[in-house]
Amino acid sequence: MAEVLVYVDHVDGAVRKPTLELLTLARRLGEPVAVALGNGAADTAATLAEHGAVKVLTHDASEYAEYLVVPKVDALQAAYEALSPAAVLVPSSAEGKEIAARLALRIGSGIITDAVDLEAGDEGPVATQSVFAASFTTKSRVIKGTPVITVKPNSAAVEAAPAAGAVEALSVTFSDKATGTKVTGRTPRESTGRPELTEAAIVVSGGRGVNGAENFSIIEALADQLGAAVGASRAAVDAGWYPHTNQVGQTGKSVSPQLYIANGISGAIQHRAGMQTSKTIVAVNKDAEAPIFELVDFGVVGDLFDVVPQLTEEIKTRKG
Amino acid sequence: MSLRIVVTVKYVPDATGDRHFADDLTVDRDDVDGLLSELDEYAVEQALQIAENADDAEVTVLTVGPEDAKDALRKALSMGADKAIHVEDDDLHGTDAIGTSLVLAKAVEKAGYDLVISGMASTDGTMGVVPALVAERLGVPQVTLLSEVSVEDGTVKGRRDGDAASEQLEAQLPAVVSVTDQSGEARYPSFKGIMAAKKKPVQSWDLSDLDIDAEEVGLDGAFTKVEAATERPARTAGTIVKDEGEGGKQLAEFLASQKFI
Numbered sequence: 001m002a003e004v005l006v007y008v009d010h011v012d013g014a015v016r017k018p019t020l021e022l023l024t025l026a027r028r029l030g031e032p033v034a035v036a037l038g039n040g041a042a043d044t045a046a047t048l049a050e051h052g053a054v055k056v057l058t059h060d061a062s063e064y065a066e067y068l069v070v071p072k073v074d075a076l077q078a079a080y081e082a083l084s085p086a087a088v089l090v091p092s093s094a095e096g097k098e099i100a101a102r103l104a105l106r107i108g109s110g111i112i113t114d115a116v117d118l119e120a121g122d123e124g125p126v127a128t129q130s131v132f133a134a135s136f137t138t139k140s141r142v143i144k145g146t147p148v149i150t151v152k153p154n155s156a157a158v159e160a161a162p163a164a165g166a167v168e169a170l171s172v173t174f175s176d177k178a179t180g181t182k183v184t185g186r187t188p189r190e191s192t193g194r195p196e197l198t199e200a201a202i203v204v205s206g207g208r209g210v211n212g213a214e215n216f217s218i219i220e221a222l223a224d225q226l227g228a229a230v231g232a233s234r235a236a237v238d239a240g241w242y243p244h245t246n247q248v249g250q251t252g253k254s255v256s257p258q259l260y261i262a263n264g265i266s267g268a269i270q271h272r273a274g275m276q277t278s279k280t281i282v283a284v285n286k287d288a289e290a291p292i293f294e295l296v297d298f299g300v301v302g303d304l305f306d307v308v309p310q311l312t313e314e315i316k317t318r319k320g
Numbered sequence: 321m322s323l324r325i326v327v328t329v330k331y332v333p334d335a336t337g338d339r340h341f342a343d344d345l346t347v348d349r350d351d352v353d354g355l356l357s358e359l360d361e362y363a364v365e366q367a368l369q370i371a372e373n374a375d376d377a378e379v380t381v382l383t384v385g386p387e388d389a390k391d392a393l394r395k396a397l398s399m400g401a402d403k404a405i406h407v408e409d410d411d412l413h414g415t416d417a418i419g420t421s422l423v424l425a426k427a428v429e430k431a432g433y434d435l436v437i438s439g440m441a442s443t444d445g446t447m448g449v450v451p452a453l454v455a456e457r458l459g460v461p462q463v464t465l466l467s468e469v470s471v472e473d474g475t476v477k478g479r480r481d482g483d484a485a486s487e488q489l490e491a492q493l494p495a496v497v498s499v500t501d502q503s504g505e506a507r508y509p510s511f512k513g514i515m516a517a518k519k520k521p522v523q524s525w526d527l528s529d530l531d532i533d534a535e536e537v538g539l540d541g542a543f544t545k546v547e548a549a550t551e552r553p554a555r556t557a558g559t560i561v562k563d564e565g566e567g568g569k570q571l572a573e574f575l576a577s578q579k580f581i
Contacts, residue, residue, distance in 0.1 A: 011484060068463070068464075068489055069452065069462060069464075070462070073456075093483060094448065094465055094483075095482065097447065097448055097449050097452075098448075098449060098462070100449075101417070101447075101449035101452050101453050101456075102452055102455075102456045104418065104543075105418060105421070105456050105457065106456070110416065110418060110542070110543025111418065111543070112544055113447045113448070126547070131446075131549075132444070133335065133339075134552060135551065135552055136340070136341065136550065136551055136552060137550050137552055138345075138546050138548065138549045138550075139546070140544055140545060140546045140547060141544065141545050141547060142544050143542070143543065143545045144543040180460070180461035180462070180491055180492075180495075181461040181462060181463050181490070181491040181495075182489065182490045182491065183487050183488070183489060184477075184489070185487065186485045186486070186487050186488070187485055187487075188485045189483070189484060189485055189486065202580065226580070244481065244502050245481065250335070250443065251359065251440070251500070251501045259575070259578075269335055269336050270335070276552075280578060281555070281558075282571060282574065282575070284567070288560075288562075293558075293560055294554075295555050296555075296558040296560070297555075297558040297559070297574075297578075298558050298559050298561075298571065298574040299558060299559070299560040299561070300560075300563050300567040300568075300570065300571050301560060301561070301563060302562065302563025303563065306563060306565075306567065306568070307567040307568045308568065309568070310566075310567065310569060311569075311571050312568075313568070314569050315572055315581050318572065318576065318581055319581065
């Protein structure tokens with residue numbers, strides 16, 4: 001059976017959820033072989049094996065942390081050359097897309113980014129994408145070389161599928177371009193204790209209507225009752241009320257949770273682009289004419305300062 | 321010596337328009353007004369700021385696209401760029417990201433450069449991979465997705481805000497940079513700038529000027545193929561209630577009915 005290379009996104013050995021989703025998709029195409037790089041690479045093996053990796057290729061070197069992107073491209077290329085896989089799958093993070101693109105160019109392949117689904121086809125994997133602010137769905141294929149495809153978080157279920165997960169050391173020789181861009185400092189993002197925005201099952205977002213950084217505590221309180229991630233519209237981020245890392249929309253994160261709750265967000269195209277594929281959408285907005293109401297399964301026309309705290313209280317009561 | 325900055329920009333269909341696909345499944349450019357991709361305005365802005373802080377610098381704005389793409393160049397020139405290059409060729413229709421990076425890399429090399437600056441992604445394709453591809457082709461450092469950027473003594477420095485961490489990056493010129501929408505608001509063209517732009521030089525190159533074969537680009541040269549595009553069905557109309565004191569409870573009832581609580 002053909003092997004499918006899966007690039008592992010992990011933090012010091014803790015595998016991030018989108019990689020496990022990739023293993024689910026990879027198993028539709030062949031036998032997943034994972035590539036884990038950097039500090040803690042070998043620690044990923046047990047989790048990857050539980051989710052279907054037949055092999056885990058690992059390599060650690062200080063270059064992965066000290067230089068941007070290119071060392072990882074060199075390593076993924078080494079894995080590609082060692083395996084001749086049927087496809088290469090990479091999580092659709094900003095870095096993942098850059099790694100995948102450079103690999104594709106090097107190996108003479110096409111690249112598809114931001115797939116939301118993958119199926120095996122007669123002529124290779126068929127990728128589903130959501131385009132034009134999610135107003136269209138496309139089906140695409142790579143028609144030259146080995147398909148290199150990046151997949152967005154929440155595109156597949158995480159499934160247990162125990163496999164051997166044999167750890168093998170990957171042999172990597174860094175190219176002379178690997179050290180071109182030096183990482184001279186790194187400030188880890190402070191953990192909020194909430195789920196990752198792109199990975200969360202529920203996202204609670206605030207927009208212009210929240211009207212001030214201090215009022216975001218209302219949004220956070222609702223999010224915490226639901227175990228949700230917190231998002232913000234561009235208007236709220238540009239006003240400095242909430243960090244850019246939480247921005248949902250065309251220039252921020254694109255999310256596809258089970259439930260999206262938009263509070264004080266009008267629903268401009270730039271925001272819709274980032275949340276339109278959510279399964280269930282609800283909104284609270286003062287303006288009955290706000291375009292967000294065109295998307296909702298349930299909407300409340302009202303003041304979020306009344307509605308949201310009442311909702312939070314009611315959830316608390318119902319949970320007992 | 322003068323610092324040569326090349327800004328790559330894209331002419332895109334207006335994101336607020338009714339964007340759709342043409343019969344050959346390329347982006348339909350006829351029925352929706354086009355404009356300079358909003359995310360490229362940030363690249364033009366940072367290029368102008370870097371040029372203003374340099375002793376001697378020249379900002380060239382480069383686009384690959386149909387005749388109308390000149391509008392995007394004109395906008396960048398009116399913001400303050402010095403000159404423009406328009407790569408236009410009928411054989412470019414349907415070019416994908418891999419092909420676009422080839423054309424941009426060849427054009428940048430022909431123009432001569434110390435620094436290439438791009439936006440974080442286009443507002444139509446939204447892949448965000450072209451700067452990395454151009455860097456790979458040129459064999460120069462990739463310093464991408466910067467929210468802050470500066471150039472001094474032949475070194476480019478910047479801040480890249482990633483999911484897990486914020487990183488400080490540094491590379492020697494020549495290099496390829498991309499900037500995010502957090503890098504600083506783009507200036508509006510002044511009346512004077514708009515008038516001056518009319519006199520600024522716009523050079524036109526075709527594929528033969530860049531020694532690129534037609535088979536390497538366009539739909540025929542593409543590495544990927546869109547096989548189907550379907551409009552997402554409109555979401556079925558939901559229930560909308562007016563808050564008369566019980567809005568939060570009604571919302572909770574809905575969430576409970578959907579098993580979210």
